Amino acid sequence: MPCNKISDIVEGHVLELLHQGYSQPRIVHILKLDGINISQSTVSNVKRKIGRQRNSESKIKIFRTKSRLPRSIVNKVIKKIDINNPPTQRAIAKSVHIAQSSVSNIIKNAGFSLRKKRKVQSLTSSNIIKRRKRSRRFYLQLANHRYKKFITTDESWFYLDGVGGKRKLLY
Incomplete structure (x- = not known):
């Protein structure tokens, strides 16, 4: 798909206004008053001297070097x-x-493979105190094989000494 071309006269007019110190939106407004409809991006392209790409029939590829870390x-x-x-x-x-x-x-x-760390539960000190208080009552409810009547959605047990630690992460 060909790009829209602008004439050399319009390009010269834009460059003249740029040299006079007008801003890009102001140049668009001045040219609109003169009966020339032009976009602000076209003014920017003229300013950056990409007229060759703007006036060509097809897009010109610009190759950029990829930035590298030290x-x-x-x-x-x-x-x-x-x-x-x-x-x-x-x-x-x-x-x-x-x-x-x-x-x-x-x-x-570098060739390392990423393995995600598993989520671990982090308990605050107030949560630990509450669990210590309530664990005895919960144990008594589960005693004498009454635990078979309980249905829990969470099958994992949390131990109070195993919280707040570091998770394993492998690459």
């Missing part, structure tokens, strides 16, 4: 994940001062 940062991230129980990607990103997506890309490019 090797020292990549080595730091690999060193942090290549241990028995590594921290989360968010924690690594904070400590190295890069984005979490960059950490994820480094892990992928």
Whole structure:
């Protein structure tokens, strides 16, 4: 699909107004008063000297070099994940001062496979105290084989000494 072309006269008029110091919205308004309808993005393209692409029949591909992280940062991230129980990607990103997506890309490019940490329950001190108080009553209800009458939706048991710990994370 061909792009809309603008004439060299209009392009020269836009460049002249840019050299006079007018802003892009103001240039669009001035040209509209002169009977020339032009968009602000076209003015921006003229300003950035992309006239060759704007006037061509098809889009011209602009190749950009991909930004790379310094090797020292990549080595730091690999060193942090290549241990028995590594921290989360968010924690690594904070400590190295890069984005979490960059950490994820480094892990992928280094050949490590990502395994998610399981969710663990974190209890506050007030919850622990409440559970200690209520556990004896619950035990008495379950005693004498009366536990067969109870239906629980949660099949996992929580132990008071196993909360608030670190979760395992493997790469």
